[in-house]
Every structure is written in C-alpha cells, then in structure tokens.
Amino acid sequence: MPVRRRPAWLAALVFTAFAFATDDYMIAGVLPAVSAGLRVGEAAGGQLVTVFSLVFALAAPVASVVAAHWPRRRLFTWALVAFTAANLCAAFAGSYAVLMGLRVLAALAAAAAVPAAYAVTTALAPEGRRGRYLALVMGGLTASLTLGVPVGTWVGGAFGWRATFGLGAALGLVALVWVRATLPEPPPVPALPLRERLAPLARAQVLLGLLGITAIVLGSMTVLTYLAPFLRDLAGAGPAELGWVFAMAGLAGLAGGQLGGRAADRWGADRALIAGVCGFAASMAAFTACWALRPVALAALMPLLLAWAALSWWIPPPAQTRLLALAGQAGPQALALNSSAVYVGVSGGGxxxxxxxxxxxxxxxxxxxxxxxxxxxxxxxxxxxxxxxxAARASATPAEGR
Structure with missing residues (x-):
C-alpha cells in the first residue's frame, strides 16, 4: 500500500462513523414532525436523541471489551445489519414506544462499531500516520452535522419524517457494502480489561475533567436537540429553512473546531477553553435578548447562529487537550472514557x-x-x-523520605 495514498478501507470507516452520527443527530431537524406524527410532545420526541446517546455512552466501553477478540469484519457486518434493519423498521414504526426500542437497537449497533473503527484504524494505519487516520475517522462524526443532518432535514421536509429514517437505513446499507468490499481483517489486538479502562476515574482531576467535557456537550446539545422548535418560536422557521441552517451551522462548526485546536496549541488549553466558554455564554445571552424581540427574521439571526455553532465546536479541542494533561500517563484510558462522556452529554442535553x-x-x-x-x-x-x-504531594514525598 503506498504510504501517501489513503486506503479504501479508511474511507469506508469514515463513512461508517458518518452514518452512525447522522442517525443520532438528524432527528433534531425533524423533531416537530416526529412529535406530531407520533402524537407526543416535543420534549418526549427529543428523548429519541437522548436514548440513542445514553445507550451508546453506557454500552461503548463494555462493547469494546466484550467484543475485543471478535473478528472485525464480522463485528462490522452484524452491527451494520442491525443498524440498517432498525432504521428501516423505524420508518414504519406505528408508536412512540416501538420507535424508542428501535433507537436502542441502533445505538447498541453504533456502540459496538464505533470503538472498533478506532481500534481497526490504529491497527492498520502506517507508522507515523495513525493520528491523521484517526482524525479522519473522527471527522466523519463532525461531517454528519455539516452534511448528514441537513440532508436528513431536507428529506424529512420533502417526504415526511419517516423518510429520514429511510435515509438512515440507506446510509447503513452503503456502509455495510463498503466495509465488506474493502476492509481487511486486522491482527487481533487485546483490549484493556474494563477495570483498567475505568482506573482513571479514581483520580479526582480526571473525573472532574470528564465531567467538564460532559457539561460542555450538555450545553451544546440542550440547544441543538431542540433547535427546530427554538427557531420556529423565535423566527417562524420551518423544515425548509432548517435544512440550510443546519448546513451552514455545520460548516461553521468545522471551522470553529479547527480554530479551537489551533488556539489550544498557540495560547494553551486553558486560555483557549476560557475564550470559547465565554464566547458561548455571550452568544446565549444574545439569543436571550433576541427572544424579547421575537419574531426576529431568520436572516438577521444567521450571524449569531454561525457564531454559536463555531463556538460550540471551538470548545472540545482545548477541553480534550486539557483532559490529556490532567490524565498524564493514563491519557489513553482517559480518551477511551472521553467518548462515553461525550455521549452522556448528548443524552443529558436532550x-x-x-x-x-x-x-x-x-x-x-x-x-x-x-x-x-x-x-x-x-x-x-x-x-x-x-x-x-x-503534583505538590508527589514532590514532597521524596523530601520527606530523605
């Protein structure tokens, strides 16, 4: 395999991550229609995002240990089959309870496949390119907000909310075929026992850092999950307008993530984090001020919406950099728990x-x-x-021994 050429299996894993994340978030764009179609309140409809994220957060660490020795191709095959079937059935679900159960099944499939995608990427990436390959797979998650969620919103607006789940099934089917056609079977890599994965939680600073990341995502998703009813009440926006709002917000989020990462490198994680959080709080204050003036033209709100989206994605890179510094040698285990912290925040935001x-x-x-x-x-x-x-206690201990 040429060193400078990105392999086909990598593109397949990027698309797989994109499909799972799109399925998680796309309900936010069609939330009013889903709630009306199932005759439940919008708050109850938002729990369809909550349950997916919560199940993923709880199941992913366990799945990464339980399925550590399973053949990767077989794991991806069954996970994507279950994911595709869950979305296809969701398109015909006749009740809220049935749809909720199908969301749990889709989340379990994602919890099995996403950690495996990171592990396979690490195992198959050439030496010196693992970080870039992992960044590409993680980028599939971000790209879902830029492309997947807007497309899902447009599909739901044009053909009804059930078609949005049909789109999720189509994405799962494409990912299944792509993975089966391109992914080689990597050598088995033993996973850390669950006890070792959870060991960083015994250190107060790591636990507080993980809670901080959960709170960051919690704040972002509190607005993102209910952006459709929020913009409907504030600006009279409907499904057609929400499609391009999500698209532009996704692009702003991609830019914000890049800027947040650069700021963490140049300013330090703490200063970049403070700047991002203060900017986010200011954007929320501006939204609150606009609420008193409603209705506000959607075009007039766009600069504020783009700033909010950029700041939402600015914050995670310095937060994760700070978490790594807090964890020290336990950095890999802390990052493994980071994905669960993120999805706890997503579910908590809903x-x-x-x-x-x-x-x-x-x-x-x-x-x-x-x-x-x-x-x-x-x-x-x-x-x-x-x-x-x-650190102070550790430095004092040798002195006491002398």
Whole structure:
C-alpha cells in the first residue's frame, strides 16, 4: 500500500462513523414532525436523541471489551445489519414506544462499531500516520452535522419524517457494502480489561475533567436537540429553512473546531477553553435578548447562529487537550472514557432541554445552555487545582523520605 495514498478501507470507516452520527443527530431537524406524527410532545420526541446517546455512552466501553477478540469484519457486518434493519423498521414504526426500542437497537449497533473503527484504524494505519487516520475517522462524526443532518432535514421536509429514517437505513446499507468490499481483517489486538479502562476515574482531576467535557456537550446539545422548535418560536422557521441552517451551522462548526485546536496549541488549553466558554455564554445571552424581540427574521439571526455553532465546536479541542494533561500517563484510558462522556452529554442535553422546553418553553433553552458551559469551566478549574495538589504531594514525598 503506498504510504501517501489513503486506503479504501479508511474511507469506508469514515463513512461508517458518518452514518452512525447522522442517525443520532438528524432527528433534531425533524423533531416537530416526529412529535406530531407520533402524537407526543416535543420534549418526549427529543428523548429519541437522548436514548440513542445514553445507550451508546453506557454500552461503548463494555462493547469494546466484550467484543475485543471478535473478528472485525464480522463485528462490522452484524452491527451494520442491525443498524440498517432498525432504521428501516423505524420508518414504519406505528408508536412512540416501538420507535424508542428501535433507537436502542441502533445505538447498541453504533456502540459496538464505533470503538472498533478506532481500534481497526490504529491497527492498520502506517507508522507515523495513525493520528491523521484517526482524525479522519473522527471527522466523519463532525461531517454528519455539516452534511448528514441537513440532508436528513431536507428529506424529512420533502417526504415526511419517516423518510429520514429511510435515509438512515440507506446510509447503513452503503456502509455495510463498503466495509465488506474493502476492509481487511486486522491482527487481533487485546483490549484493556474494563477495570483498567475505568482506573482513571479514581483520580479526582480526571473525573472532574470528564465531567467538564460532559457539561460542555450538555450545553451544546440542550440547544441543538431542540433547535427546530427554538427557531420556529423565535423566527417562524420551518423544515425548509432548517435544512440550510443546519448546513451552514455545520460548516461553521468545522471551522470553529479547527480554530479551537489551533488556539489550544498557540495560547494553551486553558486560555483557549476560557475564550470559547465565554464566547458561548455571550452568544446565549444574545439569543436571550433576541427572544424579547421575537419574531426576529431568520436572516438577521444567521450571524449569531454561525457564531454559536463555531463556538460550540471551538470548545472540545482545548477541553480534550486539557483532559490529556490532567490524565498524564493514563491519557489513553482517559480518551477511551472521553467518548462515553461525550455521549452522556448528548443524552443529558436532550433530557435537560426536554425538561426546560416542557416546563418553561423554548425561550429558556439558551440560558440553560450557558449555565452548563460555565459549570464546565468551573469543573476544569477544580480539576486543575486537584492536579496541582497531587503534583505538590508527589514532590514532597521524596523530601520527606530523605
């Protein structure tokens, strides 16, 4: 395999990650239609995002251990078959309970496949290119917001919300064929026992850092999950407008992620994190001010929406850089837990946003999101204090021994 040429199996894994993430988030764009079609409130409809993310967060660490010795091609095959079938059945689901059960099945399939995609990429990547290959697979998750969610929103607006799940099934089928056609069977790599994966949680600074990442995603998803009803109430936006709003917000998010990573390198993780959180809180304050002036033209809101999207994706790179610094030698285990922390935040954002929406209306979604981000900043500050205390104790111990 030429060193400078990206292999076909890598593209297949990038698309697989894209398919799973699109399926998780695309309901946000058709939430009002799903809720109306199933005769449930929009807060209940938002729990379809919550349950997917929560099941993924709980199942992914366990699946990465349980399925560590399974042949990779067989694992991807059965996971994608289950994922495709769950979405195909969801397109014909007649009740909220049935659709919820199908979301659980799709999430279990994703929980089995996504950690395996990272492991396979690490095993098959040439020496010196593992970081770039992993970044590409992770980029499939980000690309879902740029392309997958807007397309799903447009499909739902044009053909009904059930067609959105049909799109999810089609993505799963394409991923299945692509993986089967291109992915070689990598050598088996023994996984760490679950106890070793969870060991970093015993260190206060790592636990606080993971909670901080959860709070960061919680704030972003509190607004993103319910962006459709929020923009409907604020600007009268419908499915047609939401499609291109999600597309432009996704592009802004990609740019924001790149800028956040560069800021972490140039300014340091702490300064970049503070800048991102403060900017996010300011954008939420601006949304709250706009709420008092509603209805506001969607075109007038676009600069603010793009700033919010960019800042939402600016924050994770410095937060993850800070988590690695807090974890020290336990960095790999902390990163393994990071994906679960992210999905706990996604599911929590759907739950928190649903509570706020049901009890107070969509106008308080922005203030709730701002509070989550400020709590995240406080958690990282506490984590840094704990890390400094641990370092001080470690340096004092040899002196006491002498």
């Amino acid at each position: 739950a928190l946003g649903g509570i706020v929406l049901e009890a107070y209306g969509s106008g308080l979604l922005a203030p709730a999101a701002a509070v989550c981000e400020l709590v995240a900043l406080a958690l990282f500050w506490l984590a840094r204090r704990c890390a400094a205390g641990e």
